[in-house]
Amino acid sequence: MTTETFEPAPSYVIANAGPYAIPFEYEGGSEIVATVTKDDLELSLVVDTHFTVDPDARATGGELTLTDTAAASFAGWVLRIGRATLIEQGWAAQGGARERGLEAQLDRQARAIQDVARGLALLALDVGRALRVPPSTGAVNHFDRDTWAGRLVGIGNDGKPTPLELAPLSVSPGNRIISYAREIEFLTPEPEVEWLEALGHWAPGDGGRALYARVDDEPDHPGKFQTADGGWWELRSQIIVPEMLGAIGDGLTDDADAINDAVLVRNRVQLLGVYGVASPIHLGRFTNLIGPGMMEDGLRLVASGACLLAGEDGNSGYGLTVQDLLVDGMGIASKCIVLGDGITQAIGIQNVRVRDYEDVGVEIGANSDQLTLDRLNVTGARNCSPTGWAVTHKGPGPIYAVNCELSSGRGGGIYSQAHCTLVNTRVNFFATGLIRFEPPTKNNFMNLVGVFIENCGNVHKDDPVPAGSPVAILCDGLLDPSGTTSGGIIIEAPQKMQAAWASTFAKAANGGCIIFDARMPWQGNDGNRDLEAMEVAGTGSGSFIEAQRGPWRYDDWSKVQTIGRFDPQTVGPPFRFDPRYADLLWEADFSTTAGWSVPGTVSGLAVGPDGQSLVWTCAGTGASIYRDLPASVVEGYAGRPLFLLSKFTHTGSGEVFVNTRLSKPPAPTPPAPDPGAILSKMAAAQSWQGSVYGFNKTSFHCFPAFLDAAGTLRVSGGHDSGMTASTAGITWHSAELWALG
Known part of the structure; x- marks a missing residue:
């Protein structure tokens, strides 16, 4: 070879x-x-x-x-x-x-x-670069600033560079301007000199120009120098820039120490350019960190643990503000901004852009009050963690976000555990979910006002759709044994509600609730996943979804596979709506048994003691009663969703599966002119199972269906198991059929 x-x-x-x-x-x-x-x-x-x-x-x-x-x-x-x-x-x-x-x-x-x-x-060819040698090489000395600044370079007898000490210089009363701050250590100023102005920190013109004042005692912060005569000189400036403390500002050099030193010198720190950061920047009480602009250079986080960090101990973040800053996680930093459990109140983040985080863009700990996010823009790295979030909020203190945008991540948009309000905020293009609220105590609410909620289930419209069953809006409550609602999400005057690639658009679970303004039509799925519009999960947990101030509808029903599935509840219907924007098509008259059909497994059908309910005893499987509504009941409502709402009570200790349904009656023989209603977008209804959810309970049920064509419609209710026999007593209190949209 x-x-x-x-x-x-x-x-x-x-x-x-x-x-x-x-x-x-x-x-x-x-x-x-x-x-x-x-x-x-x-x-x-x-x-x-x-x-x-x-x-x-x-x-x-x-x-x-x-x-x-x-x-x-x-x-x-x-x-x-x-x-x-x-x-x-x-x-x-x-x-x-x-x-x-x-x-x-x-x-x-x-x-x-x-x-x-x-x-x-x-x-x-690469002008300005130095010859690189392995760390194990001992023959070449590196020129670190602490050793060489302000010194001459000489060649020793061994042929190696060696620093030569300068004789202390004298500064006269008329000579208060010096080349660079590190020169101060070698000066012996005259007693009359009270101020020294350095034209840079490491070299003239490096951005570290600063004024130093003679002081009697050593300052308790890093902005200081001691002259050759033992005197102390303190950095004096209303606004500190990191270059005054030695930052290079090239985006590559780790400037974390210089920025941290700047914060210790003054509360108000101005960032002028781009700074590499490989460790946390610690922000204290009343720190005001100002960048060159949210779309300009700022901080480059070049290590996993690098971040802006506040609230490491009690009250340490009080009065903190960060503004006009770009924080770039570079696809490396795990978290970009961390407001820990020690932050208290009067915290503000304004005109800040966070991009390319790996796990969390902004993490908010146990704040107590008054945390405001104004024009916060958070974008995940292209390959960020699928379990991460753009913003997480622990609480119990509230946050207030206005004019923000959370977009593009393989994880989720915002995750909160405490009261919060988002106004005119866009949340879009997250693969696992847009909004998740988990209230830790009762009566905690997430308020979404004038929001854009769109594009759940994918990171970018041109990407392949990832696996999974993402929920766009999820409120997951406490699962209180008493079955009462624990907290929820309130959506008012939204500017957009679009599912895109979601599997479920809105889900209330385990005692959580979602209340939304229904004046704007929802937008459906782009066809990559079967879309379920709504889900109420957690039987008897107190969960519900409620549509207010409008006729809930989709702009294109063909992009909805299932209207929803609603687990029965004990404190009210699992789906609720404003009756002013819905049509009541039929209400059961339970003062008589006339018109109700009874199978052989139903015994003793009668009007209840209150004169407004039907009662019977189950005697086997499929112990439900039913009646067929004429086509005239639903005439003119094709293309709209129907909701059957029923209320039951069951007695006894025998197993029972209580449920209510809408269906098309079996075809008669010979065929009738009315072939029956054509229904679609239905899901299997969850029954109230006595042995699992409790006996002798009152339960509220909702069964939705989409009416494709009018016709005879069957309404049924009772013990609907075809495999398990029951001996329970059932009372059917009410049944109503509504059309929305």
């Missing part, structure tokens, strides 16, 4: 896992190096962790394939492939583990020389 002229690999823009061609020779996959770059950030990939090489043995060329995780995390980044030949000598003509032929050894040396030559050529 001969070694040809080195042919470098082209730069690739990552669009998928590959493979990406390796056009040069290599000894094995371990000698292939790969880096990814985006803007000014460069990261090294690790073989077997981020990519594999095929073939993995000696070859004249091959292919590099990214792992699925790396391909998703670095989509759009630039991939560069290189080689780092292991330099070793393995020809001894004596056998052994490293033995190789002379030609193979010469090939290896030629490749190593190519690698070194190419590296030096690139270094010469």
